[in-house]
Amino acid sequence: MIPIDHVVTSGTFSLDGGTWDVDNNVWIVGDEREVLVIDAAHDAEAIAAAVADRRVVAVVCTHAHDDHINQATALADRFGAPILLHPAEAPLWEMVYPDRRPDTDLADGDVLRAGGIDLRVLQTPGHSPGSSCLYAPELGVVFTGDTLFNGGPGATGRSYSSFDTIIDSIREKLLTLPGDTEVRTGHGDPTSIGSEAPHLEEWITRGY
Known part of the structure; x- marks a missing residue:
């Protein structure tokens, strides 16, 4: 069985008084018995259908922008x-869920496991204060949320971003991974560390 399932869901992202239509990548990682759901976005029924009868070990949020967490509680329940x-991520989380807190804190270096697959937490702030990526060495894959995309870093022009x-996060935590590591992003197409690494100085120069 392929250890990664991919669901694309559609909805909106709202922050700082603006709202935008978005398509989100939802990643389900594990085996035929148990999985981790990464970034439960927009469509709980579609995500639940992909999970099927497997046990969900955890609903993991790479960050707390509303388009990445708006189905987290529904799936968790x-x-x-x-x-x-x-x-x-508390200030962003509380915009969506003022009366409920996440169950467990993520910290840099934590290892999450489902179906015999380990995901190591890499804290990568910048897009938001507590943005996290999840690296699966045995799969050669890193799930980057909105920290790194095909073509550059995530947006930093809104509140709580830098x-x-x-x-710094991309340079120190992501570009140090093997070049053939596949980057599974929060939106859009995948890329690889080796494809993005040569463009770091270009991003810095143009402030992108």
């Missing part, structure tokens, strides 16, 4: 699973 999020910080 449906499958009896905890929600995992870095505590620095361009200098995201560049």
Whole structure:
């Protein structure tokens, strides 16, 4: 069985008084018995259908922008699973869920496991204060949320973001991974560390 399932869901992202239509990548990692759900976005039914009858070990949030967490509680309640999020994301989380907190804090270096697959938490602030990536060495894959995309870093022009910080995170935590590591992103097409690494100085120069 392929250890990674991919669901694309559609909805909106709202922050700082603006709302945008978005398509989100939802990643389901594990085996035929148990899985981790990464970034439960927009469509709980579609995600639940992909999970099927497997046990959800946790609903993991790479960050707390509303388009990445708006189905987190629905999925957690449906499958009896905890929600995992870095505590620095609290201001963003509380915009969506003022009366409920995540169940478990994510921290840099944590190892999450489902179906015999380990995901190591890499804290990569910048797009948001507690953005986290999840690296699966045995799969040669890193799930980057909105920290790194095909073509550059995530956006940093909104509240709680920092361009200098995201560049430091990408340089120190992501570009140090093997070049053939596949990057599974929060939106859009995948890429690889080796494809993105040569463009770091270009991003810095143009402030992108």
